[in-house]
Amino acid sequence: MSRARRLGLTLVAPLIAVVAAALVTSLVLLGVGESVGEFWAVVLSVPSSRLMVTIVNNASVLYLSGLAAAIGFRMNLFNIGVEGQYRIATFAGAYFAGLALLPGPLNTVVAIAVAMVVGAGWAGIAAVLRVTRGVSEVISTIMLNAIAGGLVAFLLRELGEQQGQIRRTTTIPESSWVPGIPLIPGEGSLVYGLVLLALLAGIGYAVVLNRTRFGFDLRATGESETAAVASGVNVKRMTLAALLLSGAVAGLIGMPDLFGDSHAYGSTIQVGLGFTGIAVALVGRNHPAGIALGALIFAFLSVQSNALGITAGISPEIVAVTQGVVVLSVVIAYEVVRRYQLRIEQTEVARALARAPAVSEVHQ
């Protein structure tokens, strides 16, 4: 198959997905009698600089979440537990930073490390259960998500303090805050300083997976476990490492907001980021650039939809349908394209074999 054709086929799948999602969303809106034109006018309008900052902020958080899920996916491990890992890790990081045991930026750095360790530890439970007892990580991480929710609620009650209506951890001292970056021109619009964390994690992901022995082993185990074992990979150790790494990255998800805006872990923390991260990783095909694109699209859709209720009288929740359909149609489209590719390759091989019967006779 020619290079151009292969590239074309790779691009056709996401295109199909976007068209399908747009179509389904429009049909749903038509079905309940809302204005389709107004919906797209609002969603596809050019965002103000303030909204652009929000989009970049949200996208960086989703990117981290997507990376966390993708590390597992590359090894055929479904870490559904990103949600629980990031919640418990963010709580731990916020609590530690709030204690202010260390001065200024050192406090920040160590708190981030604490969050990563706690995230990895929570994922480690699932990893150990899988390696020693053969428990599917899908089921154990679903259970651990719910347990994390209860545990964090309990710890917040025990260790947190009441501030008005909500309960939250002690506010982090101002010297440990991370200042924003004036990335986008406009008044008072600073992007989270720790957006850089997402950038670093993305580069780290790309380098480790594609340029190291560890990354090669990880991908090999994901492609074919038997082949990996035959080439000397210790699958158990890889499983442990991949899940711990995934959990550690999940621990980073809450950091940009914690040190850039909220400065404490409260009961108003945004939930569902872990599940959206899984969706983002699927849309981006676990590729570092693809995940970035997926995160941007998802963040763009959610931020733009906020205006729907006021300007068009449509519930912003419709965008969740759009996002879900994007995920489902992306995976279906890739599967269809993969089968189509396989069939073309098979016919090409068959044709080539039919053309050269003499060769096999010579060899006999």
Added chain:
Amino acid sequence: MSTVAGASAPGAAGAPQPAGDAEHRSIRRSKLSVWLLLGLLTLASARVLSGADDIASPGTLRAALTLAIPIALAGLGGLWSERAGVVNIGLEGMMILGTLGAGYYTFHFGVWAGLLGAMAFGAIGGLLHATATVVFGVDHIVSGVAINIIAAGAAAFLAEVFFSGLPGGGPTQSPALPNAPRFDVPGLSTAAADLAARDWFLLSDAASAVAAVTTGMSVFTLLALAAFVGTYWVLWHTPFGLRLRSCGESPTSAETLGVNVYRYKMIAVTASGALAGFAGCYLAVVASSGYANGQTNGRGYIGLAAMIFGNWRPGGLLTGSLLFGYTDAARLRSGGESVHALLLVVAAGLLVFALWQLRRARVAHAVAFAVAGGVVLFWFLSTETIPSDFTQMTPFVATLLVLALFSQRLRMPAADGQRYRRGEAG
């Protein structure tokens, strides 16, 4: 494999087979009643020893049943799907669709239309999952996650369209819905309630259980129990069920024997969605008084957990659901005190298990269980109540423990979660 053996010696293999099977079944049945009796005995002892009278009252047991049924129905949906070889993480989403369908159709057309509407909404989710996984060969977990996202968004969006502006309704909840008809079993219900109030050891507790199921029983509860019996009969006692389960054990073998695997998987997963929809309907109409956003609150996942806890069998699934529903009810009715009394049960269970392990000469296990039992006993003696956050975790911790301790004894369908393509049988 068995067909080969059967073909070579049909006469010899034929005769003893049914007898052995029947014997096996009667053993299993007597085991179940022993477990039930044991459960009642521990509950009665815990009640007397700890003085927490509410842990075995008819009210608590009835609440337990009401909370257990949605979990059990979701788990039953999971059972249909997984017995046909399709892992269904999307149960939560299908259940959400069920609550929405129940809210809309019950309000406009009454209780029975509501049930059908909820099942239809759930079945749509199931059909979507079936199409993605069976026809297109998408990974089961991926499809399930996507369906959960779509369903939660669709329900939140449509709830606003359906219910805002209705009297008593709003953008996130439906108006109060009429309840399904309830009935008492005449004679039995009052007699059992009287006996339950006498406070006699064990006898009153048993009467309490009888009173719980004979007083104010919802028709939907009866239907749900019928769905269990029906599922057991269809899946384990009909040719249709045998074929369906063969798709979950070895689809390629089923294919070579002429089973249309795609069709059976599609039917199973759609039925799974319909049952999850029923679970949502029960939650919205019987367990609460209307639809509300986020009402399922992870119950689809608990259903999945109950199914695994029950080793992919209807009886085990029902036991697991009752256990999970019971902890939920104990928490809701009298908070920390009742659940605190249950710690004693857990401690006793762990210590008994430690002794059993010691008898089997597994010293390390025995010591671990004895220590765990001691810790729980200490917890019971040193505190007065348990924070509600911990009781909420009970189903999940229990499932995790069962998976960790008994994973060698659990046996899921052999081809569960695997991709199957027609015509690839070797």
